[in-house]
Amino acid sequence: MRIAVVGGGIMGCAAALELRDQGLDVVLLERAVPGAEASSAAAGMLGAQLEGHGPGPLMDLFLRARAGYAAWARSLTERTNIDVGYRASGILKIARTEGEHGDLARTVAWQREMGLDVALLGPRDAREIEPGITTDVLGAAHFADDAQVEPQRLLRALIAATAASGVEIRSGETVHRVLVESGRCVGVGLDTGELRADATVLAAGSWSSLVPGIPSSMPAVRPARGQMVQLEERPPRLRSIVVSSSAYIVPRGDGRVVCGSTLEFVGFRREVTAAGVHAILAGALDAVPSLGAAELGPVWSSFRPHSASDAPLMGRSTLPGLFLATGHHRNGILLAKVTAEVVRAAILEGH
Ligand SMILES: Cc1cc2nc3c(=O)[nH]c(=O)nc-3n(C[C@H](O)[C@H](O)[C@H](O)COP(=O)(O)OP(=O)(O)OC[C@H]3O[C@@H](n4cnc5c(N)ncnc54)[C@H](O)[C@@H]3O)c2cc1C
Structure with a gap:
């Protein structure tokens, strides 16, 4: 065949x-x-x-x-x-407003009902998992079984x-x-x-x-452009993936930290834009302020196939x-x- x-x-x-x-x-x-x-x-x-x-x-x-x-x-x-860089690094999703916190609490409730490993953490416990996150956090959901690959x-x-x-x-x-x-x-x-x-x-x-x-x-199926920014953190500090309402931050464990992303329906335009990079970095630094000292690495973009x-x-x-x-x-x-x-x-x- x-x-x-x-x-x-x-x-x-x-x-x-x-x-x-x-x-x-x-x-x-x-x-x-x-x-x-x-x-x-x-x-x-x-x-x-x-x-x-x-x-x-x-x-x-x-x-x-x-x-x-x-x-x-x-x-x-x-x-x-x-x-292939598979790591069970877990994901910490932080909430900075009452609305975001309410959404996280609802997510945690239905996932618990499904028997999944998920915790709703207060600010102190969240910072224990990832000390670098902003002090201005109301709480976080920890998805310990979520993972990453390179x-x-x-x-x-x-x-x-x-x-x-x-x-x-x-x-x-x-x-x-x-x-x-x-x-x-x-x-x-x-x-x-x-x-x-x-x-x-x-x-x-x-x-x-x-x-x-x-x-x-x-x-x-149409393209949904996503822009990305890589940072270099020396020495490496972040361990978990950190996600906020405006950015995600994926530490590779060796100092490389991948930050994303935009979601734009602009056809097949490949540009990495000033506004895109600005939004990603602002979101990432709001969530993890210490990344402000990291070195700027490569930037790129590509197209998610959205159906x-x-x-x-x-x-x-x-x-x-x-x-x-x-x-x-x-x-x-x-x-x-x-x-x-x-x-x-x-x-x-x-x-
Ligand atoms: C910025 C960004 C971040 C993402 N982050 C994540 C993430 O963290 N986790 C996750 O699970 N997913 C993530 N995704 C989504 C994931 O990358 C895509 O869903 C996935 O890569 C799609 O794979 P694909 O093989 O369908 O498409 P592609 O990798 O785009 O491959 C399609 C291939 O088809 C070829 N092709 C097209 N037309 C033809 C033709 N007529 N003849 C021959 N070849 C053709 C192209 O050249 C291309 O090589 C992300 C995507 C982006 C852009």
């Missing part, structure tokens, strides 16, 4: 590896360089509890994804010798494992259309001709809706033969492996 995968970000690579591990013949088509877009730009928070908005299927998916992450990270490291390392490992598994990776190969014959997707159209496939996986991130031939019923349905698009599409692994917006790093499993089950088991 031959599979064509469109897009070489985390979704395309994870799906390709998963399918190749089942013995399938997989070709991955990446118009530029695998891993060079959103997937390497992410902060790498595995924020199942941070991102959850209430009990339901999406929360269950987040939790399942987080539960399997350490094993996935380990297996990628074993296959490639590349450390996306650039993860993508290096994933691409290396995918190539070593025998997936044929074609870089610089743009998919110009999905081929449809008698109401079925039968492969893709390329510069070099056609590639016929028994199943095609659409994993083109923010560009997914631009591929001609996809079903019109698919919710539109009009406000949920990831995974598994079978309405076009037989075409499967989806896109629209993961803010949570694609967290959801990559679980999405690959859904795609595998859809292709091989039909559900």
